[in-house]
Amino acid sequence: MSVGELSSPCYLVEWYRPVLCGAQMGCAAAKIEACAATRSTRDSYVRLLGIVALPADEVVFGIFLADRETDVAEVCRQAGMAAQRVTAALGFRGLPTVSN
Numbered sequence: 001m002s003v004g005e006l007s008s009p010c011y012l013v014e015w016y017r018p019v020l021c022g023a024q025m026g027c028a029a030a031k032i033e034a035c036a037a038t039r040s041t042r043d044s045y046v047r048l049l050g051i052v053a054l055p056a057d058e059v060v061f062g063i064f065l066a067d068r069e070t071d072v073a074e075v076c077r078q079a080g081m082a083a084q085r086v087t088a089a090l091g092f093r094g095l096p097t098v099s100n
Contacts, residue, residue, distance in 0.1 A: 011072045013062040014085040019053040020060060031079040032062070039075050046071045063089075 020028055029051050036046040046066040053060045062083075066072045069086050076083040 009066060009068075010089040011064045011066055011069055012087045012089050013064060013072060013076060013083045014087075015060040015062070015081060016058065016084050017060060018058050019055045020051075025051055025053065025060075028079070028081055032075060032081065035075045035078040036064075039071060039078070044068065044071050046075050048075075 029048060032048045036048055039046050044067055046064060049063040049065060051060060051062050062076070064072045064075075066075075069088060073083055073086050076086075
């Protein structure tokens with residue numbers, strides 16, 4: 001699946017917490033991706049597209065593709081980062097990939 005036009009439902013996850021530093025964000029993303037990989041089956045798809053932190057607001061956002069909102073919430077919980085809020089989004093258009 002390309003990161004351009006995506007057809008799977010998209011979800012925005014919010015975590016209200018002191019901002020994660022770069023290394024912590026990398027570890028959190030790796031845990032979430034590992035949990036998503038074990039959760040994704042033929043009938044259920046979950047994929048983390050990215051994490052963004054807003055230091056001034058102490059909020060961290062995650063953007064997910066998934067078949068169901070409940071799957072996103074469960075993946076976050078399993079990764080040790082239970083979501084404070086999961087919101088269905090209308091869609092996502094990723095940035096074009098840059099090749100070297």
